[in-house]
Amino acid sequence: MKRFSYFTEAASASTPLAMVDSLNSSGLDADFWEGRYQAGTDRWDLGQPAPPFVSLLASDHAPQPGHIAVLGAGRGHDALLFAAAGFEVIGFDFAPSAIAAANQAAADRQLPAQFLSRDIFTLPNEFPSTFDYVLEHTCFCAITPEQRSDYVQLVASILRPGGELLALFWAHDRPGGPPYGVTVEELYQRFLAQFEIVSFELATNSIESRSQQEYLARLKVKA
Numbered sequence: 001m002k003r004f005s006y007f008t009e010a011a012s013a014s015t016p017l018a019m020v021d022s023l024n025s026s027g028l029d030a031d032f033w034e035g036r037y038q039a040g041t042d043r044w045d046l047g048q049p050a051p052p053f054v055s056l057l058a059s060d061h062a063p064q065p066g067h068i069a070v071l072g073a074g075r076g077h078d079a080l081l082f083a084a085a086g087f088e089v090i091g092f093d094f095a096p097s098a099i100a101a102a103n104q105a106a107a108d109r110q111l112p113a114q115f116l117s118r119d120i121f122t123l124p125n126e127f128p129s130t131f132d133y134v135l136e137h138t139c140f141c142a143i144t145p146e147q148r149s150d151y152v153q154l155v156a157s158i159l160r161p162g163g164e165l166l167a168l169f170w171a172h173d174r175p176g177g178p179p180y181g182v183t184v185e186e187l188y189q190r191f192l193a194q195f196e197i198v199s200f201e202l203a204t205n206s207i208e209s210r211s212q213q214e215y216l217a218r219l220k221v222k223a
């Protein structure tokens with residue numbers, strides 16, 4: 001079976017699929033992701049912010065600037081978009097190459113964003129009820145499906161009461177992963193116990209390979 005995905009395609013260049021499968025069953029750790037950055041097989045990286053976030057911030061219903069956490073921030077393209085728009089940004093990732101590149105980009109552009117090396121699942125202890133916003137882009141699809149309940153819990157935990165998750169969810173149906181597929185129904189089922197929908201729309205300006213599969217969502221944590 002052809003397992004088409006940019007993550008598994010990338011991994012297959014240097015990593016046997018059997019190894020990817022065993023990593024999937026035990027979770028994809030920092031070494032796995034760091035290896036992808038070091039091998040240059042990081043094909044998820046757009047080299048720019050996701051266009052739906054650019055449109056959101058330019059719209060008349062843009063979120064007001066506030067304190068925002070960016071999960072699995074990678075090289076920081078989305079985080080720096082929000083920093084340039086006046087948000088106070090902390091990006092989190094556990095791949096050292098990503099953190100170094102993001103901090104360098106922030107310094108080069110003189111933007112007030114910081115990027116910290118953390119496993120996102122440790123954040124509730126360090127940042128309880130802290131952020132006005134959490135930003136999600138290709139982190140939910142990068143963790144294993146078994147980690148999704150913990151992900152929802154961690155987002156709810158680090159938001160202040162009434163804070164919002166700003167998410168671009170990639171709802172594809174390809175087998176395997178990462179990136180792991182998800183349905184809109186599963187997203188609703190997982191998030192709506194703890195969040196209420198502010199907006200949830202099919203993105204209209206996704207990159208071509210994710211067109212008609214991305215949903216731009218604003219989900220407010222229930223008090």
Ligand SMILES: C[S@@+](CC[C@H](N)C(=O)[O-])C[C@H]1O[C@@H](n2cnc3c(N)ncnc32)[C@H](O)[C@@H]1O
Pocket residue numbers: 028033034044045046071072073074075092093094095098118119120121137138139142143
């Ligand atoms: C597919 S990449 C997306 C990066 C970035 N959001 C982008 O769109 O370019 C997933 C990122 O999440 C990070 N990541 C995955 N699991 C993580 C975890 N448990 N804690 C911290 N970072 C994690 C990886 O290191 C990687 O940089």
